[in-house]
Amino acid sequence: MNQLSIEKLKTRKGAPRRSEIPDEVLQALNQGKIETVNLVEWLAIDMQTLLSNVLVEIGCEEYLNQFKEEALKFQDQGVTKKLQGFGKALFNVLEKCDDRNAVFEALANHTSDIIRSLAAGTVAYNQHLSLPQKLQMMRRFATDPNMSVKEDAWYFLRPYLVEDLEKSFELLIPWVKDKDPNIRRCAVEATRPRGVWCKHIPTLKENPEHGLTILEFVRSDSSKYVQRSVGNWLNDASKSRPDWVINTCMRWQEESPTQETNWIIKHGLRTLNKKAIQ
Numbered sequence: 001m002n003q004l005s006i007e008k009l010k011t012r013k014g015a016p017r018r019s020e021i022p023d024e025v026l027q028a029l030n031q032g033k034i035e036t037v038n039l040v041e042w043l044a045i046d047m048q049t050l051l052s053n054v055l056v057e058i059g060c061e062e063y064l065n066q067f068k069e070e071a072l073k074f075q076d077q078g079v080t081k082k083l084q085g086f087g088k089a090l091f092n093v094l095e096k097c098d099d100r101n102a103v104f105e106a107l108a109n110h111t112s113d114i115i116r117s118l119a120a121g122t123v124a125y126n127q128h129l130s131l132p133q134k135l136q137m138m139r140r141f142a143t144d145p146n147m148s149v150k151e152d153a154w155y156f157l158r159p160y161l162v163e164d165l166e167k168s169f170e171l172l173i174p175w176v177k178d179k180d181p182n183i184r185r186c187a188v189e190a191t192r193p194r195g196v197w198c199k200h201i202p203t204l205k206e207n208p209e210h211g212l213t214i215l216e217f218v219r220s221d222s223s224k225y226v227q228r229s230v231g232n233w234l235n236d237a238s239k240s241r242p243d244w245v246i247n248t249c250m251r252w253q254e255e256s257p258t259q260e261t262n263w264i265i266k267h268g269l270r271t272l273n274k275k276a277i278q
Contacts, residue, residue, distance in 0.1 A: 013037065018044045032057065032112035035146055042148055045114060047086050048075055054115055055093070058106045063093045080197055083152065087121020094122055108140065116144060117152040124156035131160055135171060142186035150182060154190035155198060161190055162201055169213035176214045181223035187214055188229040194236040208237035208244055219252050220261040227260060231267025238272050245269065 021044055028034045029041060030049045036042040048071050055064055067089050074085025090107070097103045107119035120141040123134055134157065141153035161168040168191070175187035189195075191211060193204040204211060211233065218230050238245040249265045 113146040234268025
């Protein structure tokens with residue numbers, strides 16, 4: 001596949017159904033030549049084939065058999081389990097590389113969004129890194145232009161943040177004060193009591209007030225992207241602690257009567273309001 005063909009494929013709008021993905025697009029996706037443009041393409045990729053091709057591309061073919069052996073255990077798993085498993089398998093490859101920093105940079109800057117996501121996974125699974133170090137290294141993925149990489153950044157961080165919520169919320173204060181809305185949104189999304197496609201956080205379902213450590217900084221955020229995440233955080237909490245959510249929203253409305261805060265409150269109370277009119 002020549003460069004002209006690859007550039008033409010990059011301009012596609014994507015297919016609404018897997019069966020409608022052109023063969024040349026799926027081939028380019030599995031070779032890591034192009035990014036996915038929607039969830040349908042993301043789910044259609046054969047991760048083992050993609051990673052095998054990329055390991056050869058970046059000069060790590062000597063670890064191919066090791067990777068395939070580990071990845072095979074997750075080949076038939078669901079999407080999130082496969083993402084976790086392949087991320088761990090890739091980290092184990094990195095551990096054996098003498099030039100691991102260069103290999104990591106090749107993965108973190110790869111054309112394929114899935115490869116960049118799995119590079120984020122290698123940061124999360126690196127037991128040699130402290131939580132502050134993981135947060136620092138994960139910033140690049142939280143600000144990635146591709147939505148799937150941004151989502152995977154918070155997804156990979158979440159289990160480590162849950163280990164010590166008090167410490168984690170303190171570490172995330174600079175994130176919710178950051179000038180980049182992607183960083184602010186990542187901090188909020190990573191700590192949602194219920195979240196999406198991830199395990200719930202029982203402590204925050206029962207005691208959501210801990211989240212105010214970061215939520216107070218974004219209760220009137222200028223970015224709709226962040227506002228939606230804050231509203232979703234409140235909506236999550238409303239399913240187990242409606243009293244706390246109502247009281248928090250009433251206080252915010254009094255202390256911060258802005259258009260942004262009002263939008264967040266409306267979004268955060270949507271489940272409770274829906275129940276009220278039923």
